[in-house]
Amino acid sequence: MLSSFKKHKFLFEELVKRDFKKKYKRTVLGMGWSMLMPLFTLLVMKIVFEQFFGRNMDHYTTYLFCGNLLFSWFADATNQGMLSLYANAAIFTKVNVPKYMFLLAGSIQTLINFALSVIVFLVFCALDHVDFTWKFMLLLYPTATMLAFNLGIGLVLSALFVFFRDIDYLWRVFLQLLMYGSAIFYTIDGFSPKMQMVFCLNPVYLHIAYYRNIVLYGIVPPVSAHLVLAAFALGSLLAGAFMYKRYNTRFLYYV
Numbered sequence: 001m002l003s004s005f006k007k008h009k010f011l012f013e014e015l016v017k018r019d020f021k022k023k024y025k026r027t028v029l030g031m032g033w034s035m036l037m038p039l040f041t042l043l044v045m046k047i048v049f050e051q052f053f054g055r056n057m058d059h060y061t062t063y064l065f066c067g068n069l070l071f072s073w074f075a076d077a078t079n080q081g082m083l084s085l086y087a088n089a090a091i092f093t094k095v096n097v098p099k100y101m102f103l104l105a106g107s108i109q110t111l112i113n114f115a116l117s118v119i120v121f122l123v124f125c126a127l128d129h130v131d132f133t134w135k136f137m138l139l140l141y142p143t144a145t146m147l148a149f150n151l152g153i154g155l156v157l158s159a160l161f162v163f164f165r166d167i168d169y170l171w172r173v174f175l176q177l178l179m180y181g182s183a184i185f186y187t188i189d190g191f192s193p194k195m196q197m198v199f200c201l202n203p204v205y206l207h208i209a210y211y212r213n214i215v216l217y218g219i220v221p222p223v224s225a226h227l228v229l230a231a232f233a234l235g236s237l238l239a240g241a242f243m244y245k246r247y248n249t250r251f252l253y254y255v
């Protein structure tokens with residue numbers, strides 16, 4: 001796979017550039033939307049939920065921002081990944097190139113958007129008087145595992161979408177359920193221990209919790225938390241690789 005990637009490195013770079021330009025084509029603010037959209041979403045969520053969940057919580061807006069930041073990245077990456085094969089069918093049906101390149105390029109493009117949003121997030125943390133410590137460097141770890149997790153889920157979804165267009169509608173419904181189940185605007189402290197364990201089965205919530213522990217509480221998660229994030233990332237990648245290896249030759253007949 002590595003040798004194949006090196007061979008098609010130029011194609012990969014051009015796909016990343018194309019996806020990035022396409023996202024902001026014919027917009028006045030361009031990349032500025034990557035920074036403004038998280039703020040607009042945060043403002044709406046703050047207005048709606050602060051009176052219900054944030055009255056007795058310090059730095060509630062930053063708490064919201066953490067949740068929305070990670071969930072928005074997951075939703076954007078998986079939605080784009082799901083359509084990656086179908087949208088690029090005109091290329092790989094005529095040219096023999098690794099099909100995972102299209103999804104990988106899209107994942108990098110969403111990572112760039114996420115990085116721009118993180119810059120806004122860090123500025124907001126400073127304005128909210130959040131203490132910056134060396135522990136912020138540890139945020140690179142959940143960022144890396146989230147990238148791998150997004151990539152794996154995208155591989156699975158893109159393969160399924162080729163065969164079943166209904167996946168698009170089902171995934172949108174699932175994302176709505178996942179949003180409410182990721183504790184973006186509320187805490188899980190009021191739930192029973194069993195329900196809290198259910199939340200820990202949600203990899204998106206676990207990544208959000210990692211960010212919040214570092215940013216808001218200055219707590220480094222235990223080794224077990226790091227292993228769980230790595231397990232979700234690896235499991236996701238293996239599932240995606242399995243789908244591509246098994247159905248790679250059949251994609252051409254369904255796009």
